[in-house]
Amino acid sequence: MSETTHRQPSLGAYLGVFAALMALTGLTVFAAFQHLGVWNTPVALAIAVTKALLVALIFMHLRYSPKLTLLVVASSIVWLAFLIVITVSDYLTRAWLPVYPR
């Protein structure tokens, strides 16, 4: 009576994404040993985010999902950002007041 109404990735897409994920894993391990100064962490996170996006968009079919699903996923990221950023901003700004006991 009804089939899945959204497009699905091809077999080639699945295999390609897997290959990319493995390559990125190798890359992140390699990059971890390099002396990149302040860039070590951003690079690691950028690679992780890329891998996560590949899994979400292709393996989890997010690319072919209704807009509502995208909104739901985006809101979880935004809310997690609220939690982390605002909490961390407390710690970062404590030292701003010179007389504040630390």
Next chain:
Amino acid sequence: MADAAHAVAAGTPPELQHHFTDLEHQREASTLGMWVFLVTEVLFFGGMFTAYVVYRSTYRPAFEGASNLLDIRLGTINTAVLLLSSLTMALAVRAAAQGRKKLIVFFLSSTILLGAVFLGIKVVEYSQKFAHHEVPGPHFVVPEGLPRQAEMFFSLYFCMTGLHALHMIIGVGLLSWLIARARRGDFSVRYSTPVDLVGLYWHFVDIVWIFLFPLLYLLGRHTL
């Protein structure tokens, strides 16, 4: 106006629950439900990621030093294993949409196998930690050359990977249930929603590891 619940005429699929109008409606609602559940999981793990961010910035040298005590080979192998399991899971979903029973069972079984390998390696890692007194609590011994806040790193390591492992175990249980249903012939071109939903769950657990791996295993390697 004929009503779906009273549609005695041939064609009411057995998988259709009475409060939905048709299978597509049911699939749409169930899929949205699973995505919303994954949102709660993002915030659930997110609390611990927050603690991680706060303590890592406060105790940076301790965290970098303690991280280097983790076995990077086992961590990398586990990452590869989990990524492969995501591939097999995606292929299981694809097979389910095509109604190919033997293939569904094959890929689901492969996913379970890979999940078991992951958990087995974690058992090895954890027992190494016990042996080296790196488990926080009364028996913790501060590793040589590290500040005592290394214990905080290990607290977060065990809590985060432990919760992740618990989710994997639950995932393995769900996959076993799916295999039983697949062998019964429950899934077809018309209906494969349970496989889709467990697939979403499994991929999410993989994504959590994608972040745990660099944050726990790789953060201090550049100091070596």
Next chain:
Amino acid sequence: MSTNAVSAPGARVARRVNYLNARHGVRSWLLTVDHKRIAILYLIGVTFFFVVGGLYASLIRLELLTPKGDVFLSETYNKLFTGHGVMMVFFFMIPGIPGVLGNFLIPLMVGARDVAFPKLNLLSWYLFAIGGLTALWAVVHGGLDTGWTFYTPYSTVYSNGWVVVTAVGVFISGFSSILTGLNFLVTIHTMRAPGMTWMRMPLFCWGMYATAIIQILGTPVIAITLLLVAAERLFHLGVFDPAQGGDPVLFQHLFWFYSHPAVYIMILPALSVISELVTAFARKPIFGYKFIAASSVAIAALSFLVWGHHMFVSGQSVYAGLVFSILSFMVAIPSAIKVFNWTATLYKSAVSYQTPLLYALGFIGLFTFGGLTGLMLAALGLDIHVHDTYFIVAHFHYIMVGGTIMAYLGGLHYWWPKISGKLYPEMWSRVSAWVIFIGFNLTFFPQFILGYLGMPRRYHAYPDEFQVLNVMSTAGASILGLGYLIPLVYFFWSMRYGKDAADNPWGATGLEWQTPSPPPTENFAETPVVTGRPYDYTTIPEEVRVG
């Protein structure tokens, strides 16, 4: 379709099959997947935990009759206010309106047969019950003394109370809340009847939708936080213990990230009930439907950005405090919009002073009062003066008791004919509404003064000069308790002896009134199709018998 029959004295009307009598036996209730029966299960559960919380409150007020701590030891007193808080917050306020009214009404209001996931709904109730009983076990075996807020390191290292057991109870019940929110969100997105667009949906559903957003995004954070507290206590981890490098303020950030939005889980459903009551008893379309709908969602979003106002004196940075203060002022705006719109709806309308409206009017006054004191607390300087005093206690009780509980009672009265098929006795219902209003104000208004004068909260002894106000407060609490007892009695009475209710005894709009009272299990014989505006009172016939 809607008959206005009132049973003649002495005649027995043949009882239609409805969700209450469709199947019999305990199993048919404990294994039900009918959202209406699950609502009744919640009604029983939350009432039970309300009584437990209320008993704790009576003991607190008993101790506070005299300035000395002469009834209970201070350690025992700590357990009293903790038990009161835990029971009321987690097992009455948070599950209350969503579990009872949300479950009963949402499918009816959107024209669906049931919620999206009926079995998950039943699981939600079991999680609530198991969580509550787990916490009750802790109560019976000696209790918890940390305050409902579980602050560390006292809760993780030094307390001798049942921290882990209580935390587990709250954790389990938290999943009930998450699954209920998930169910309602998906139901509202996917199960609306044909023609029921978002802008035609009742405002109660908008409020429950906004509540669901908070339940989904917020509850997991307290879940993980309590898990960490339990892990720290059981395995001596040190995540929040300064002796091991941990930070108690981090606990507070994580705890309040949920617990502030949690208070909006408690008030948003109540606000949306009031919208329904006001429009029904003013008998005109509500003023500013879109603004009220949008304000519910705005409250849900903004509620997540203000949690630091619980932490102004915790050692949090002053700059973070500033930002939280400004945002706390802003979150009052959408709430105020609702109050303005209700006022505009009531203005120059043909108001019918039925009991539900009495509760709604009480709500509007008391919620405004509590909300204004909230604005006072958002001001950094003032909050530092009254933090941890009875001013805070009075503020949140005005919102939660003067607000939410009055809305809950108003909603219960309004929808009682639909839920039970019976009418409650009008005279007694008005008496109890007034007793509750008077008792409430006598209990909590003196506490504003006490707090401002400096009486700390969570203390069982106080300076002699505070005794008069405390005695007034305890007297008020006794009256309030009596006021709550009366509806308990007559709701039970009405199920046996009450007059049969018509399908639409109030002559109100809304799909729930287009079904029989009580509704059949499947809600609608045919899926309704919605064509008109919401709250279109111009087309309701003049003659309506209330009975």
